[in-house]
Amino acid sequence: MVGKAIFSGDNVMSHRSGRHFLQIPGPSNVPDRILRAIDKATMDHRGPDFGVMARQLLDDLKPIFKTENDVIIFPSSGTGAWEAALVNTLSLGDKVVMYESGQFATLWKGLAERIGLEPQFIESDWRHPVNPAEVEALLKGDKADEIKAVCMVHNETSTGMVNDIAAIRKAIDAAGHSALLMVDTISGLGSIDYRHDEWGVDVTVAGSQKGLMMPPGLSFNAVSDKAKKVSEFSSMPKSYWSWDEMLKLNATGYFPYTPATNLLYGLSEAIAILQEEGLDNVFARHARFAEATRRAVQAWGLEIVCKDEAARSDVLTAAFMPDGHDADAYRKIVLENFDMSLGNGLGKVAGKVFRIGHLGDFNELMLAGTLCGVEMGLGLAGVPHNKNGVAAALDYLAHGGNAAPA
Numbered sequence: 001m002v003g004k005a006i007f008s009g010d011n012v013m014s015h016r017s018g019r020h021f022l023q024i025p026g027p028s029n030v031p032d033r034i035l036r037a038i039d040k041a042t043m044d045h046r047g048p049d050f051g052v053m054a055r056q057l058l059d060d061l062k063p064i065f066k067t068e069n070d071v072i073i074f075p076s077s078g079t080g081a082w083e084a085a086l087v088n089t090l091s092l093g094d095k096v097v098m099y100e101s102g103q104f105a106t107l108w109k110g111l112a113e114r115i116g117l118e119p120q121f122i123e124s125d126w127r128h129p130v131n132p133a134e135v136e137a138l139l140k141g142d143k144a145d146e147i148k149a150v151c152m153v154h155n156e157t158s159t160g161m162v163n164d165i166a167a168i169r170k171a172i173d174a175a176g177h178s179a180l181l182m183v184d185t186i187s188g189l190g191s192i193d194y195r196h197d198e199w200g201v202d203v204t205v206a207g208s209q210k211g212l213m214m215p216p217g218l219s220f221n222a223v224s225d226k227a228k229k230v231s232e233f234s235s236m237p238k239s240y241w242s243w244d245e246m247l248k249l250n251a252t253g254y255f256p257y258t259p260a261t262n263l264l265y266g267l268s269e270a271i272a273i274l275q276e277e278g279l280d281n282v283f284a285r286h287a288r289f290a291e292a293t294r295r296a297v298q299a300w301g302l303e304i305v306c307k308d309e310a311a312r313s314d315v316l317t318a319a320f321m322p323d324g325h326d327a328d329a330y331r332k333i334v335l336e337n338f339d340m341s342l343g344n345g346l347g348k349v350a351g352k353v354f355r356i357g358h359l360g361d362f363n364e365l366m367l368a369g370t371l372c373g374v375e376m377g378l379g380l381a382g383v384p385h386n387k388n389g390v391a392a393a394l395d396y397l398a399h400g401g402n403a404a405p406a
Contacts, residue, residue: 021340023370025157025316026187026210028360030266034213037269038262045261046254055253057264060271064189064212064279065204065222067196072221072246073267075260078186078207081219082108083115084241085182085203086149089227091235092116094148097138097179099130102158103347108151108184115236120147126348129163129311132171139175149180149202155188158346160318160355161306162192169200180227186210186219190274191286191315191359202227208263211282211315212270213360217263273361283314288401289358289367290314295396296371296389297356300378305353315359316343320352325383327354334377340370364397 022029043050061071074080090096098109099122109119122134135150150172155162165183172179180202185194189204190211196204201224208218223231223243231243245256274282294312297304297319305318321327328351331342343355356374358367371390378385 016339018339021338021366021370021373023357023373024341024343025160025355025357025359026207027216028210028213028357029362030215031213031273031361033273034266034269038215038266040262040265042261045259050261051253053253053268054250054255054259054264057268057271058250058253060268060275061220062222064271064274065196065206065220066194066198067204067222069196069222069224070228070247070250072223072243072250073255073259073264074219074221074241075217075263076219077216078184078205078219079107079111080241081186081205081207081221082111082184084219084221084238084243085151085205086112086115086117087234087236087238087241088221088223088231088243089180089182089203089234090117090148091233093118095120095142095146096149096151097122097135097147098151099135099153099163100124100126101130101153101161101163102126102156104157104184104186105153106347108153112151119151126159127161127305127307129161129306129308130168132164132167135168136171136175139172139177139179142177145178147177147179149182151182152184154183154185154194155192155313155315157187157316157343158318158349158355159305160313160316161308162188162311162313164311165201166195166199173200180230187315187359188313189220190270190282192313193283196222196224202230208267208270211359212267213273214263214266214270217260218267285362286314286359288397289362289364290317291401292367292393292396293317293356293358293371296374296393299392300375300385300389302385305349316355316357318343318345318349318353318355320349321354322384325381326351330354330377330381330383333381334373337380338373338376340373340377342374368394368397 095118182203184205186207187210189206204222206220208214209216303320345353
């Protein structure tokens with residue numbers, strides 16, 4: 001029977017042996033080292049030891065963003081950092097340019113509208129990265145300088161697509177426009193290359209629960225000197241998200257309100273793990289696993305959402321189900337039979353797409369197990385596919401990522 005659970009019976013199982021495979025594109029798997037770090041006694045967040053720890057942590061964060069600028073930590077999800085970026089730099093009625101790379105870009109647009117901004121949304125089919133020429137044309141047409149910011153998602157988690165942020169900066173400069181460049185790299189930071197300073201980003205938005213391998217609960221704004229200067233003239237209401245008090249107290253390692261102390265312990269350990277592996281090695285590992293996954297998906301005969309091969313994400317792979325097959329029904333079969341969670345389709349691709357996360361604390365055997373679960377699930381769900389996807393990925397991995405191009 002298609003989709004019938006392998007371990008079904010009269011008794012409901014209360015225990016599944018082995019670890020759950022969390023293969024959504026974030027939150028990602030949290031290493032035991034980080035869990036142990038979080039599990040320490042909470043210290044006095046006004047005491048001297050905390051100030052030393054937090055000041056060092058704030059400094060250690062900068063190389064992850066590849067910046068010499070300040071990085072602000074908020075106790076929130078990435079949505080909070082979205083709002084912080086906007087309310088600290090803009091005023092009611094300001095226009096901002098945004099690009100419809102997927103669901104998260106759409107949600108950021110919705111947030112901007114709710115707080116009183118006027119997004120100029122470049123619409124897209126969710127399958128191609130932003131065309132910098134479109135951004136340049138919009139800015140050149142803004143003779144009155146009404147556009148105050150260009151807001152882009154770096155790694156779009158809903159579609160598995162990466163936008164070229166350096167090219168967007170070049171487009172802004174080519175237009176001779178003063179707009180700030182704000183970038184959401186919530187799912188990219190710590191997994192794929194990101195360069196806040198070199199790419200001329202004014203505000204970078206990030207979160208703890210993806211490439212940083214942390215539980216959800218921390219978010220970040222990396223802010224340029226230009227962004228800090230502009231923030232002095234922002235008239236948006238803000239208190240919790242305000243940069244000024246945060247930066248003042250951060251200078252000595254403290255916060256204007258109670259920080260998420262134990263998550264900061266975990267973040268310190270996460271940075272140590274990234275430092276030990278080396279960021280370039282981290283990025284190469286993600287690229288290798290992404291290529292193996294794409295080879296598997298293509299060998300199965302499924303279609304990858306992002307049509308531009310150069311823009312496909314090394315963090316996740318999003319694939320369409322064949323016509324007549326529901327992606328969520330398929331994901332349910334995989335979960336019930338193999339105790340593995342795959343990412344669901346969001347927004348306009350809901351029910352049409354499933355997403356395979358291959359980010360964070362992840363190795364070859366974990367990827368092999370993930371792809372085996374996907375392939376077995378395709379069979380149980382009765383989805384038409386070729387049965388050599390896992391073999392294609394393993395062949396690539398076994399050759400150290402040096403197999404001939406597919």
